[in-house]
Amino acid sequence: MGCMGFCSLSFYWFPCSWEILTYAELMLTCIxxxxxxxxxxxxxxxCRLSMVQQNIVDELSSTLFDQIQEYKNKTLAHFGELENVFSYWGPLLCDGEGSYFVSAALLEAGIAEYKYGRIDQSRLYLDSAQEACGLHLSLTGILGFRTIHQVNAKSQMVLVANTSRPAAGEEQETELTGTQGDAVALKNARSSVPGESDEFCDILRMPRLLENENDSGNENTKDPCKKAVPTAIQQAAVLAECLHVSRRSRYDEMSGWEMAPYIELIDSQEESYFVVRSLCDILRIRWESTRSRTKQRALLMMENLVEDVGNDFPVAAQRAKLVFGVQMPTLPALRKEYGELLISCGIVGEALDIFKDLELWDNLIYCYRLLGKVADATSLINTRISVTPNDPRLWCSLGDVTNNDDHYKKALEVSNNKSARALRALARSAYNRNDFHASKMLWESALALNSLFPDGWFAYGRVAWKDKDLQKAVDAFSRSVQIDPENGEAWNNIACLHMIRGKSQAAVQAFKEAVKFKRNSWEVWDNYSKVLLDTGNIQQTLEAVKMVLNLSSNKRYNIDLLEKVMTMLEEQPAHLSYTQEAESVSSTSDDANHETRKSNQLLDVIGDILQQIVRSGGSNSEIWGLYARWHKTKGNLIACSEAMLKQVRSLQGSGLWHDQKKFTKYAQASQQLCKVYMEISSSTGSQRELFSAEMHLKSSLKQAADFLNTLEYKALDDCLAEIKNLIGSA
Structure with a gap:
């Protein structure tokens, strides 16, 4: 167990038969x-022994990870294909056992990858395991009822399991629960699953399908969940798939409903191994505890499940069946989860007793804080320290309560500088003191002890960024997303670092991942729009700008970015006309027409964005100026003049006639307005616009007495003279 001592990992509990694990490791190593x-x-x-060791510690161990990868690869090399299994065991195999061993090896490999958050690799192994055991899963919808008092049937998601088993499979069905007597006794002894008439909840545990009620007498139209009778290894594969479904997408309200069909399929089976049924109950509890209408039932199920797992029945021979083929938590881990569920239900006192019995000091401190008894937590930890003064966990917990770095240093001392938790705490403390260099060094030491800590890599990247070590920051955030691919904040930081270093294309790729997990963050979309424009992707740039508007309630927009896009679109018509001429000569104008349509589509998109800003009432002079330019590009001079007039009016104010910068903007906008008036007059032959321009310029020049010698004043005066000439010549 040197790997755990080296990393100074904490255990959920210290097993009373720890020497058995040690002896097993020594014996297997000798063999x-x-x-x-x-x-x-x-x-x-x-490989199984290493997974047991990993399951009894409360953090992922990089040393155990390396061991598991080595043993897993050797296992799959020998038992990952049916031919290898037959060549090894040969005539010793019974019918169907070859595919069973292949399925079990692939299934356990998938569970190991899932344990360490390697979702894509886990997916490959689970697919191969399902194929090896002849399991084909598909989701469908059937009308049914989800609650007791539901009147109208609604579509229910149902999992259909099509199985192809060897001919001897029917003879092996009784192996699911051993002898028939054991099966009946086990079913009677289990108390974790309440019946459908549960007094605590009117939500059915499994939907009552309409198809079953209408055709109850026809065996060909039975519940799809009950058509096939999956074998034990197939049931384990279904639960592994359920775990994968829970991890492959963002955690939200729908993720639980995506898991439900897999849980209900196993619940519908008459016979299952003890660990398979227990894991199915755990998954249901985790799902139902997130819903207010089923939370009380989930609490009752968890209480009964902890009691069932802790009972003497079933015997070890029944419990051990397929125990490595499911991700079943240990009893202490299950009790810890029960305590956390009690806290979420407001039953802190009972949770306190559980955590005290398991010696989970951090959870215990949290409970005392909820009860407002921090002094009691401190007293309890000091009492425990007097008994076991060389336990670094206690010193770290004391440091958490008192916020004193000396206790973390003491934890390092008693652990011979091998307490990763103490190093992480000291690193956070240094960061809070703005000592970024010291914090970076401490994080490096902590991650050298245990590198499978995604929050640690993220914090290390952040402090490296603060210390202006951009390369280490990128590397740290990259390691963070390797361990936790759904860390949207880490993806965003990688993209921002690439932006700072001028790597726009790399930033775009990182932002694509960031917006998957931080889709509701307008800041991420705003940064994304900037790098998209740098790479020349105008269409996606405008889509990102629109997302920023929608997420910020039309309050956030990048005026400089919109102006750049408008300038690019204004420059395209001349280019397009030239292209069209050249293409007409060669009689291939399709590309030119395509470019013209694309340009018009982009103009429509930016027009929608500008109209959305204007209608929200948050527009300013710059927005009105862009809006006027858009109308002019579309050829609508009347709307252009109206937008420019609003731009001019928005620039007027009390300080206009005494501020050089404000007057410069006002004069430029006024001059552009008058030029549009002249264009309208020239095209329509009307003098009304010319008179409006003359009146506006006279009024402006009269009030701009402080700027008589400026170029802007002279430009307005020349424009007035030109308009007077046009009026006189008409």
């Missing part, structure tokens, strides 16, 4: 040194 031709399964058992 491994023998002739490998006859000991291929040793790697499989060592």
């Amino acid at each position: 491994k040194s023998l002739d490998p031709t006859y000991c291929c399964s040793v790697s499989w058992w060592l």
